[in-house]
Amino acid sequence: MAKNQAAKEREFIVKMEKFLADQKREIISNLVVSSEDFKEIVEGMDPKDFADVASDDIDRKMIEAMGSQEVKRLGMIDAALTRIKQGKYGLCMKCGKKIPNERLEALPYALMCIECKTAEEKRNR
Numbered sequence: 001m002a003k004n005q006a007a008k009e010r011e012f013i014v015k016m017e018k019f020l021a022d023q024k025r026e027i028i029s030n031l032v033v034s035s036e037d038f039k040e041i042v043e044g045m046d047p048k049d050f051a052d053v054a055s056d057d058i059d060r061k062m063i064e065a066m067g068s069q070e071v072k073r074l075g076m077i078d079a080a081l082t083r084i085k086q087g088k089y090g091l092c093m094k095c096g097k098k099i100p101n102e103r104l105e106a107l108p109y110a111l112m113c114i115e116c117k118t119a120e121e122k123r124n125r
Helices: 002-034 036-043 060-065 068-086 101-106 114-123
Strands: none
Touching (some): 002 068
């Protein structure tokens, strides 16, 4: 039973990793379409997978070309992809418990379980 559960969990993480990478590519592609500055930066680079573009320290123009929401979302996606590589994806950063898959499907870059996130929001009010 435990082995089957571990395999299902690994399958879920692989699915989420692909979803996050696709989201990252989509954001960068949208930015290329909507921003001439960003398009020039990307076209001036060595040919790379779009997923690698945001990880590079390109320059200030790239950040200026993005809306602050998209910058924040790209950062959260990058952080989630890093947690996957470190084997920490899906674990609450506060209490260390497993974040339910349903929450991760709704918010793939969630850092905390609902209980910890709710407690943090109450403190920040």
